[in-house]
Amino acid sequence: MKTVVTVYADKPDFNQSNALIIYSITYLASHRGFNTIVIGGDHIPGVLEKIDVVSYVNSIPNVIVEKWVRATDIAIVLSEILHENFPRVILCYGISCVLAAIPIKKYITLKVVYVPSVNDFLVLEGGDKLLSETYSSLIRYSLDYTDLVFDSETRIQNLIDKKVEKKSLFTGDLRVLEKFVLS
């Protein structure tokens, strides 16, 4: 059975459209007969339990660079899924999920979809210049390993304030995302 994996690095705020959209796609995939797996931190609401399989990432305590540590945890869970479920699509909510997915992407052929999270935007737009610059670089770097970005190119480009190399396909169209994941 084909497996779709959805990874939430940050708390998925379902009032935020991107979080809700990939939840919906995952939900749809499970009803279309895909094996669906959702990975997330300990903030994932109960609603996700409706989906067939839910994995939880247990972050180690005393985290001061949560993004990186969470990426480590997610990478461990993704590796487990790699060997047990053979994923064909990984939907990444937040940049740390993309970072975690890169080794998997280098290992087997699969599609990586980057869906910017609320936190990604907050950091990029926030006052911490160095952190914002780090995020811009991380996103630019990660775009080399993503097949689709679910957000408009203009929005991403505006945010990271540098030229985005078009190695990924950008879309804000739900039908394109749906087709990409479920085909």
Added chain:
Amino acid sequence: MIEMRILMLSWEYPPRIVGGLARHVYWLSKSIVEHNHQVIVGTLSNNSDSVIERQGNLTIIRINPYKIPSPDFISWVYQFNQTLIEDIVDAVGPDIDIVHAHDWLVARAGIILKHLYRKPLIATIHSTEYGRRNGLHNVFERHIHEVEWLLTYEAWKVIVCSRYMREEVQRIFAIPSDKIHVIPNGVNPIKKMNFNEVLRVLEKYRIPPNMRIVLFVGRLVYEKGAQILIEAIPYIARIVNDVFFVIVGTGPMREELERRSIELGVRNRIVFTGFVTDQELHALYNAAYVAVFPSLYEPFGIVALEAMSIGKPVVVSNVGGLSEIVEHGKNGLKVPPGDVKALANAIIELLLRPEKAEELGKKGYTDVYRKYTWDKIAKETLKVYEKVLDEYYAGLWKPKVFPTR
């Protein structure tokens, strides 16, 4: 014995040398290769290029992690690990038997490659944040401590260099004792040098050649205890006249140590060399009458073995790995850590009794070549690998997916 392919991960590797780790990984890898195994070292590049070097069965992958800016050191470490993982996946792939990670700086790469390839992970813990800092005092230290814990948790076996470190690691990370193996560090023997070569180095550092030299080698930080030796000098100088003290190493305590030696009126009996080259270090060991290591925290104590490898008597504090290397009165003298008078008395004893000093030096020399050669250390490490692989092959945890890229 089957040929193994070992992926060794370390943030430093010659020519990039920060501490003792680089030399450890270098000699261990080299010695394992001599036993007909393959070793791939994943490490940090010394410059801006990522390069792959091949030397027979030894491959060194030096990576350049600076693809993205880092807001702090911890973030840099994670970025380095991210790049290390990616470069290893690209250059090596899953065709390895063992992943061997050295210390927390490569923990993330070791753990993720373990899970990605489903290959056993072995960790060597050279020292702990808890031990280095004498406790955990802030969020950064706690973070490093947690990463160290995660590495030991994820590792199939944990290697430490002394029984002291075994106790420390077992206690602070709460890991089962049968998961920990004690394998000492190996020593690279100090070369015997001719008199003229030694004399040149003594002249360079203005060390009087007609005096007997008490040598200290180590970073000038609190836990290495140079301050205790400085305090002991007035007592020694009162009894023995032809004695001179050479302090080799750099560190944040240097100014304080120099100031204290002036206050004690012994500044004219000491030279602080700062950083010295390997060649100069060998010359200073050759010139030494006795080598002194008054550490307050010492996971192993390689410097004592270096002194012993050229037949010099040693005086060490009865702490950590030093306590295990030295048998009091047989191959050296031990004094209670931090005890100035005991240290002074032990040094005086050796200065006044040259025959005793010679006897201890000879025994120390024999012990080094019996217990601490890199070949012996490599054999013990290979035994751990073989045991782990036996368990691995007997189990169910194996890769089910193989690269398609």
